[in-house]
Amino acid sequence: xxxDARNLDTDSLIEGDICIIGAGAxxxxxxxxxxxxxxxxxxxxxxxxxxxAQMQELYHGASLDRPYYPLQSVALHxxxxxxxxxxxxxxxxDPIDFETRDWVHGSGWPxxxxxxxxxxxxxxxxxxxxxxxxxxxxxELRDPDFKRLAVxxxxxxxKMWQFSAPTRMGTTYRDPIVNARDVHLYTYAKVVEMVxxxxxxxxEHLRARTLDGKEHRVRARHYVLACxxxxxxxxxxxxxxxxxxxxxxxxxxxxxxxxxHFEILxxxxxxxxxxxxxMYAYPGRGSKGARAEMALTAELQRKHRILNGTxxxxxxxxxxxxQSRFASFSGDAAANVKQQEALAAxxAAxxAAxxxxxxxxxxxxxxxxxxxxxxxxxxLNSEKDAMGMPRADLHWRFTGLDKRSIRVFxxxxxxxFGRAGLGRVQMMEWLTDGSDDTWPNHLSGGWHNMGTTxxxxxxxxxxxxxxxxxxxxxxxxVAGASVYPTGGAANPxxxxxxxxxxxxxxxxxxxx
Amino acid sequence: MNDEQLxxxxxxxxxxxxxxxRRRRFLTLAALGAIGVMWPTTGEAAIPVRxxxxxxxxxxxxxxxxxxxxxxxYRRLVPAENDATVLVRAILAPSPSILSPDLTxxxxxxxxxxxxxxxxxxxxxxxxxxxxxxQCALYSxxxx
Numbered sequence: 250x251x252x253d254a255r256n257l258d259t260d261s262l263i264e265g266d267i268c269i270i271g272a273g274a275x276x277x278x279x280x281x282x283x284x285x286x287x288x289x290x291x292x293x294x295x296x297x298x299x300x301x302a303q304m305q306e307l308y309h310g311a312s313l314d315r316p317y318y319p320l321q322s323v324a325l326h327x328x329x330x331x332x333x334x335x336x337x338x339x340x341x342x343d344p345i346d347f348e349t350r351d352w353v354h355g356s357g358w359p360x361x362x363x364x365x366x367x368x369x370x371x372x373x374x375x376x377x378x379x380x381x382x383x384x385x386x387x388x389e390l391r392d393p394d395f396k397r398l399a400v401x402x403x404x405x406x407x408k409m410w411q412f413s414a415p416t417r418m419g420t421t422y423r424d425p426i427v428n429a430r431d432v433h434l435y436t437y438a439k440v441v442e443m444v445x446x447x448x449x450x451x452x453e454h455l456r457a458r459t460l461d462g463k464e465h466r467v468r469a470r471h472y473v474l475a476c477x478x479x480x481x482x483x484x485x486x487x488x489x490x491x492x493x494x495x496x497x498x499x500x501x502x503x504x505x506x507x508x509x510h511f512e513i514l515x516x517x518x519x520x521x522x523x524x525x526x527x528m529y530a531y532p533g534r535g536s537k538g539a540r541a542e543m544a545l546t547a548e549l550q551r552k553h554r555i556l557n558g559t560x561x562x563x564x565x566x567x568x569x570x571x572q573s574r575f576a577s578f579s580g581d582a583a584a585n586v587k588q589q590e591a592l593a594a595x596x597a598a599x600x601a602a603x604x605x606x607x608x609x610x611x612x613x614x615x616x617x618x619x620x621x622x623x624x625x626x627x628x629l630n631s632e633k634d635a636m637g638m639p640r641a642d643l644h645w646r647f648t649g650l651d652k653r654s655i656r657v658f659x660x661x662x663x664x665x666f667g668r669a670g671l672g673r674v675q676m677m678e679w680l681t682d683g684s685d686d687t688w689p690n691h692l693s694g695g696w697h698n699m700g701t702t703x704x705x706x707x708x709x710x711x712x713x714x715x716x717x718x719x720x721x722x723x724x725x726x727v728a729g730a731s732v733y734p735t736g737g738a739a740n741p742x743x744x745x746x747x748x749x750x751x752x753x754x755x756x757x758x759x760x761x
Numbered sequence: 762m763n764d765e766q767l768x769x770x771x772x773x774x775x776x777x778x779x780x781x782x783r784r785r786r787f788l789t790l791a792a793l794g795a796i797g798v799m800w801p802t803t804g805e806a807a808i809p810v811r812x813x814x815x816x817x818x819x820x821x822x823x824x825x826x827x828x829x830x831x832x833x834x835y836r837r838l839v840p841a842e843n844d845a846t847v848l849v850r851a852i853l854a855p856s857p858s859i860l861s862p863d864l865t866x867x868x869x870x871x872x873x874x875x876x877x878x879x880x881x882x883x884x885x886x887x888x889x890x891x892x893x894x895x896q897c898a899l900y901s902x903x904x905x
Contacts, residue, residue: 516886521821660881663888668876673821676886 251427253297254438259463265291265433266760268455268469270440270484273330274742275728275749276475277418277426278375282753284429288760291469292432293457295439296327298419300583303460307439307634308480312643315688316573317509319580320643323696324477326582328436329419331477331696332742334582334589336534337415339378340408340739341369341747345547345557346618352554353650355506355621356735359706359715368747375746376413377421379539383409385528388539394527397541404549404665407528407541408559408738414537415593438465441638443472443488443496443725451723452496458636471756474719475728475749478507478698482627482731483641485702485712485719497702497719502712504627506703507645508619508736510695512574515560515680516613516659517567520672523607529562530605534589535596542616544738545658553661555654557738558617560662564608567677571691613662613674615655616695618736620648627701649686656680697741699730716755717748728752810845812864813852814903816896817872818889825904832901834884835894848899852892868892 267283269276272294283290296304304327310320317323325333342362349357370381385407389395397407426434438457446453455467474481482504486495495503532538542559550557579585619625625646629639656676663674679689705711708720713732719725728749730741737744819828836843842851852868875881875890882894889897 519821519823660883660888663883664876664879664881667881667888667890668873670873673818674888676883676888678886681883681886 250430250432251434251436254435254457254465255459255461255463257463257465259465261465263291263433263435263457263465263467265289265467265469267291267471267473267756268293268467269473269475269728270455271295271330271475271477271480271729272328272419272426272434273325273475273477273729274332274418275745276473277329277422278372278746278749279473279475279728279753280426280429280432280434281375281422282750284425284432286431286757288431290432291467292426292434293438293440293455293467294328294434294436297436298328298423300325300327300333300586302581302583303635305582307636307638309634310479310630310641310643312645314644314646316575316692317643317645317694318575318578318696320479320641322578322580322582322585324479324698325586327419328423328434329417332416332418333586335415335696335742336589337376337413337593338410338740339376339413339743340410341365341383342737342739342744343408343544343547343557345550346735346737350551353556353620353735354648355623355703355710357705358734359704365744365747365751368751369743371750372743372746373411375416375750376743377416378411378413378743383411385409385541388528388541392527394525396525397528398524398543398669398671400543400665400669400671403546404661405543405545408544409539409541410739411539412532412537413742414535414597438467439636439638440467440484441487441636442490443474443484445488445491445496445722447491449492449496450721452725460635469724471724471726471759473726473728473752473756474702477729478701478731479627479641479643481727481729482701483629483639486627486629487639497712497722497725499721500709502623502703502710504701505623505625506621506700506734507625507627507643507698508621508700508733509645510697510736510740511558511615511617511619511651511655512693512695513615513655513689514563514567514571514612514677514691515615515655516674516676518562518611518613518662518666518672518674520609520611521670523609524671525607526562526564526605526611531561533596533599535593536599543662545661549661553657555657556618556620556650558615558654558658559738560613560615560658562611563614564605564611566610567612571689573691574693609672613659615658616738617651617655617658618738620650621700621703621735622646622648647688652680652686652688653683656683695740697730697736699733699736699741702727702731703734704732705734717752726752726756810849810899811903813849813868814896814899816893816900817869818893818897828897829901829904831884831887831889831894832897832899832904835882835898836901838882838884842895842898845899845902848895848902852895852899868896
């Protein structure tokens with residue numbers, strides 16, 4: 250069922266069993282699970298069904314420490330959320346990502362990868378992927394051109410990615426949601442505050458506003474905040490009329506530990522001979538398919554005490570003209586969405602790529618997690634948006650381990666490629682000086698906003714517990730990548746969908 | 762363009778060559794006639810120094826100029842090895858006999874062992890075997 254909140258009388262009361270705030274990947278995944286469950290599920294989306302400049306403007310804020318994507322366009326503010334421009338990269342986090350690593354501050358999830366595997370398997374179909382099989386041997390069996398590089402796999406191994414079409418959840422799941430009797434989707438209903446009871450032990454109601462000045466109250470037995478890595482903490486911090494520090498923020502953790510993925514060219518490799526590189530070639534936006542990235546084993550990460558990351562291979566040599574995507578990504582969200590749709594359509598029309606032409610020189614592109622850093626954070630600024638809600642600014646900050654990890658990775662890669670007789674690796678200049686902690690201008694990120702309502706069983710170390718329930722609040726949960734204690738080497742979407750499925754199962758037991 | 766940009770441009774061009782083109786360049790090393798020096802050994806055939814100065818790396822990078830520049834950089838990095846005799850001794854250490862019976866294969870194996878045991882050096886960002894870096898250095902001395 251769909252209701253445009255702008256058409257309601259002001260001060261309407263909306264009630265349900267569960268209220269999901271935000272209809273992005275996590276919110277829609279949750280809502281889909283409750284279709285036919287005979288519960289009244291409220292799904293609140295601030296935007297409509299298409300990108301809207303006025304709604305995106307509500308996301309405007311500043312990145313204060315270093316260049317980043319424009320905050321008004323890095324996340325999307327309409328039904329479907331940021332799946333409106335994502336690229337479809339899917340891979341599960343590695344087992345080591347869930348471990349407490351004594352060289353990585355703040356590492357450790359409250360469960361293992363194995364615990365999450367059944368939810369990963371279910372997440373595959375939500376994102377319209379193939380079976381939950383990321384074993385490179387399976388791909389080599391299916392395609393004779395898929396051949397892995399002959400490296401020592403106790404050092405490096407091919408980590409597999411599957412590519413979603415990409416699923417635009419706002420398109421794919423609009424009809425199932427709108428046609429569901431028990432899911433009540435309210436568009437243009439922006440939650441500006443979560444109001445707790447007098448004792449601040451539970452959320453009592455939500456205040457939801459429309460741009461034309463109406464305000465509604467929303468009440469549910471359980472609430473799920475699913476507004477993403479910048480705007481979930483923003484809403485918690487802004488919910489301060491009864492709790493001055495915001496909701497769930499007794500320990501000043503909300504908004505801290507913002508993490509991205511470092512995505513950056515780090516070097517190039519000259520192979521001794523041309524390699525049939527189909528296994529490592531990007532199949533192209535919209536074409537689906539799979540590819541491998543070169544990953545360092547957990548054993549070597551432990552031995553060298555570095556973070557988790559991968560390199561992928563881009564045909565051709567470095568040019569010296571490398572540029573950051575931060576500068577080229579538009580602040581116009583609708584334009585970005587159109588561009589991504591065009592890329593996906595072209596890729597789908599092209600179809601599955603054949604084996605790429607053999608090349609001997611490849612640029613090396615790193616994606617690496619960031620060490621959790623409490624100083625890297627989302628904060629409120631004094632300016633309010635058109636809904637009267639304080640805007641969010643970003644302090645994106647790094648630690649010494651971040652760059653050292655990339656450097657050591659390349660040193661090990663160069664050593665292994667040399668040992669295996671494959672070729673020689675050259676690090677870019679920004680990596681060669683071990684005492685230099687600065688970052689080059691061509692640093693980019695993955696559009697991955699993670700960690701700002703992190704998960705930990707101990708309320709002194711996390712905003713949510715192992716069930717993603719906000720510490721100290723009986724009926725408030727968080728869904729999305731904001732709960733990640735660490736960022737892993739893989740893109741976050743598959744994992745956040747898996748976690749949303751897990752949360753849904755947990756809520757089923759709670760609502761019974 | 763400064764040296765760094767020239768390096769990058771040279772490498773960017775030559776690294777796009779085909780393996781066949783690289784092999785042809787490698788063979789031009791035979792024209793290192795000036796290095797007609799033999800390194801005497803005890804009880805074994807003397808080693809032609811020009812073969813020590815022919816790094817297999819040349820076949821990978823496909824650029825004599827790149828190899829020469831790497832050699833020059835290595836000699837600046839390790840001033841104590843800025844001398845042909847020192848370099849030859851270092852390449853052949855601990856004994857020339859470990860490169861027998863096939864010098865070329867022996868050097869290739871030495872390079873592989875360097876990588877296996879972490880005997881590497883980073884020169885202009887290139888992660889090289891210590892042996893091949895010294896070979897580049899020797900090459901640069903005799904190509905100057």
